Amino acid sequence: MGRRRLGRAALALAGASLASLALAGAAAAAMLRPAAALLASHAPRRLMPSPPVSRFRAWALAAAVGGPADGPLPPRPQHHPPHGNQPTEDLRSSEAAEELAWLSLKLAYHDWIYYNGDGTEEDSISDAEFDRLEQRQRAIEERFPALRLEDSRSLRVGSSPTPGSTVTHRSPMKSLDNAIKPGDLENFLSRLGRLLSAEDTEEFRLVSEPKLDGMSLSLTYEHGQLLRAATRGDGTRGDDVTEAMHAIRTIPWSLQGERSREQVLEVRGELYLPRRALGSLNAAREREGLAPFANPRNAVAGAIRRQGASEDTASAAGQALRSLEFVAYDVAVDAPIGAALSLAPTQTACQQMLEEWGFPPPEPTVSFLATTAATETGDLLAQLEEHVKGLESLRGDLPFEMDGVVLKLDDRRLQQQIGATARAPRWAIAVKFPSEKATTRLTDIQVSIGRTGALTPVAILEPVSVGGVTVQRATLHNEEFLAALGLSVGDKVLIQRAGDVIPQVLERVESAQSSDGADRGSLPQSPPWAMPSECPVCHSPVQRLDRRHICTGGLYCPAQALEGLAHFASRRALDIEGLGRGRLEQLYTRGRVRDPADLLRLPETEAAAAKGASLADWEGWGVRSAGNLVESIKAVRGRPMELRRVLYGFGIPLVGHSTAGLLAAHFGSLQRFREGLEALRDGVEEGRGRAVADRLLEIDGVGMALVDALAAFAGNTSNLELVDALAVLLSVTEEAPEGRLGVVEDQNQNPLAGLVFGFTGGLESLTRAEAQRLVEERGARVPASVTKTVTHLVAGSGAVESKVAKVRDRGVAVLDEAEFLRLLDLDPPKEVDGRAEDRHGDGVFPGSEASSSSSSSSP
Ligand SMILES: [Zn+2]
Known part of the structure; x- marks a missing residue:
């Protein structure tokens, strides 16, 4: 239940004035968990999260047609046929018929025990043995097709939906009406008021659930066992994605609780990618040379499409699949409406039931009590609008991408009575947050050069306002991404931005040709x-390297040099304050700073500058900012500088922050690092270069590619000169000498190693992403939401005291912001103007269109 605790906090922050039934549900579920655990110890196989596919599918399909797992225990088959071990080729048809009859009984018997037994049956058999029997049955049937029994499992399996095939939904998965324009919500409420008045209802309850940016999914369960998972598709037919569900932890294969076993039921909900997972997933994709996913929904679809996730678990696709989470919204049962309603008479009860079965609930959920009269006065409208605004402001703090709020009538009997239009139910509406997307025209495609020389195509756009910010450029990632979009200059494109993520081009909405009104066919492409x-x-x-295009100019290339300088000055490297990108560009293009050593020598060059040539005289600088920069560089030179920062600051390919830590621990000092480089320069195949390479390769996390990258760095004389210059200019601290090779868990390196941090509420001096990065840099973990594993909870402003108290009661250390900063050895917040910072978007990805939460009523 700890998952998505942020959501719970958000619930209270959103100012929910009425009883929070969602919390009651959580309490009920918490009480159910121990019982489930007990059950698991007695019947482990039944609660096995993912049964072997072949057997499971066979069973599920048998059950679907009223097969052997249904009903009372089948008779126990006696006497193994004497010829049962003969090769099928040697069987006579009478023997085959006898054995098929036996196999049919045997398989039915063990099916029943597997799914209905309490685990104590003496003659349960292994899965391997079951599979062997099943194969035997198929083999005999192949040889004697005429002997195939009418109820043979093989027939049922033959009719099974294969992965990737289409599935017709039991009842259509309708989308919800969207409230986007002002007035949409008002119209919905007044129509609801009229419909309810017609039903003689004066008082009713609305439930608000988050609308996640994911993919709608339908899960069919029989007797509590997952039979099939299907995408929403066109609402009537979706794709069978059952196999892919093995990887998803939040989708139970076996439902808990008695009520789940009574009938065929369908659970509908949303499959989504937690926001943090998208960041690391995209990083993995970029390493594989793939274009990053533009939003979580695309990532979900991409992951699901790769069904054979188990085969490439190490790949980005496998990683994506395993990071997916599911939240259940609704349940439909194959039962008369009355029975279905008694199972869950309200939406709230439905959520509680889903929690009891083992699904994580949607959070934050809030319930509003209203009267039909209030739908006309505007009071309810105002209350709901305030609620939506409140959630919108929390959007960035939630661990998932929420693109709106779904409001549903709580009473499912009333839902039935009000019914649906052909398109959407009348009792629910999705209130979308304002879009962070816009359409504009692509006026040019330019190329930017990164620090490592990689060329990135950049879309130059007609300026357009997106979420209050004017966007003129957007990344196009790489040549393949561009080709996949089929973009040419002049096209109209859909772009999106959110938070500090670079705007992205999502798709072409209109080609240059068609917008000219000309006949496309007659124009040359x-x-x-x-x-x-x-x-x-x-x-x-x-040069083309794998899927990347690289400028071979190295430091001769001003673009690379400038990026390299920015990296050197960035927070994780030397952390030089007061040096924005614009200033750095001026320093470089005017020849004052060409390399990192020049940058550190600025105090001297500035002091020696001729009158009128001082930085203070440059346009846009002034005495104060020039003075500030000089002072901050002096400060950097004056303070002890961690070797790790310097090694990271060199910007050597493959040497990220953590690898820099490994190298710092390995070499121990800048001097020894230099000696290592000199050795590597001689070649890594033999002699002292080989010796250095071998020792490096002993470090866990260091591979040959990194050794080659270091050797290439060493091969450039100016790099060695830079190391020498820095040795003079900086006070690089000595780290422990060799012998502690690759010990990353070292206390000095990772003072918070082993701790797990959670955050709730807002911090004054840091963003959530920064705080997270700071603790991770120190060796602690930060799960996507506040889970049971959390050892330290940072409660910022606005944290809900009751929730914090609950966590504290579990023995978790709760820190306020000041205590947190002290723990990190950070000073109180300071004002910083425009520092060069390598921001990478590990956080906020924007919401996007549609994929509304599914909703269904009982058939
Ligand atoms: Zn270049």
Whole structure:
């Protein structure tokens, strides 16, 4: 229940004035958990999270047609046929018939025990043995097709939906009406008021649930066992994605609780990717040379499409699949309406039931009590609008992407009575948050050069306001991404932005050709855009490496040099304050700073500057900012500098922050690092270079590619000169010498190793992402939401005291912001103007259209 505790906090923050039934549900579920655990110890196989596919599918399909797992225990088969071990080729038809009859009984018997038994049956058999019997049955049937029994499992399996096949939904998965325009919600409420008045209802309850940006999913269970998972598709028919569900932890294969076993039932909900997972997933995809997913929903669809996740668990696709989570919204049962309603008479009861069965609930959920009269006065409207606004403001703090709020009539009998239009139910509406997307025209495609020389195509756009910010550029990632979108200059494109993520082009909405009104067929197709063959900045040849295009100019390339300087000054490297990108560009293009050593020498060069040539005289600088920069550089030179920061600051390919830590621990000092480089320069195949390489390769997390990258860095004389210069300019601290190779858990390196941090409420001096990064840098973990594993909870402003108290009662250390900063050895917040910072979007991805939460009523 600890999962999505942020959501619970949000619930209270949202100012829910009425009884929070969702919390009552959580309490009920918490009481049920121990019972479930007890059950698990007695009947482990039944509660096995993912039964072997072949057997499971066979059973499920048998059950679907009223097969052997249904009803009372079948008779126990006696006497194994004497010829049962003969090769099928040697069987006579009478023997085959006898054995098929026996196999049919045997398989039915063990099916029943497997799914209905309490685990104490003496003659349960292993899954392998069951599979062997099933194969035997198939083999005999193949040889003697005429002997196949009418109720043979093989027939049922033959009719099974295969992965990737289409599934017709038991009842249509209707989408919800969206409230987007002002007035939509008001119209919904007044129509609801009229419909309810017609039903003689004066008082009713509305339930608010988050609308997640994911993929709607329908799960069919029989006797509490997952039979099939299907996507929403067109609402009538979706794709069978049962196999892929093995990887998803929040989808139970066996439902808990008695009520789940009574009938065929269908659970509907949303499959989504937690926001943090999207960040790491996209990082993994970029490492594999794949274009990142533009939003969580695309990531979900992409992961599901790769059904054979178990085969490539290490890949980004496998990772994506395993990161998916499911939240259940609704349940439909194959039963008369009355029976269905008594199972869950309200939406709230339905949520409680789903929790009891083992589904995580949607959070935050809030319940509103209203009268039909209030639908006319505007009071209810105002209350709901305030609620939606409240949730919208919390959107960035939630561990998942919420793109709106779903409001549903709580009473399911009333839902039935009000019914649905052909398109959508009349008793629910999705209130969408304002879009963070916009359509604009692509005016040009340019290329930007990164620190490592990688070329990235950038969309130049007609300026457009998105979520209050004017966007003129958006990333196009790489040549393949561009090709997949089929973009050419002049196209109208859909872009999106959110938080500090670079705006992205999502899709082409109108091609340049068609918008001219010309006949597309008669126009020559403009050639596809291609990466330039030479660097647009330094004109060095562009080399294609894997899927990347790299400028070979190295530090001669001003673009790379500038990116390298920005990296050197960034927070995790030397952390030079007061050095924004614009200033750095001026320093570089005016020749004052060419490399990191020049940057550190600024105090001297500035002091020696001729009158009128001082930074203070430059346009846009002034005495104060020039002075500030000089002072902050002096400060950086004056303070002890961790070796790790310096190694990271070099920007050597593959040397990220954590690898820099490994190298720092390994070499111990800048001097020894330099000696290592010198050795590597001689070649890594033999002699002292080989010795250094071998020792490096002993470090867990260091591979040959990294050794090669270090050797390449060493091969450039100017890099060694830079190391020498820094040795003079900085006071690089000595770390422990060799012998502690690759010990990342070291207390100095990772003072918070082993701790698990959760956050609730807002921090004054840091964003949530920064706070998270700071604790992770120190070796602690931060799960996507506040879970039971959390050892330290940071409660910022607005944290809900009752929730914090609950966590504290569990023995979790609760810190306020000041205590947290002290723990991190951070000073109180300070004002910083425009520092060069390598921000990478590990957080906020925007909401997007549609994929509304599914809703169904009982058939
Ligand atoms: Zn270049």
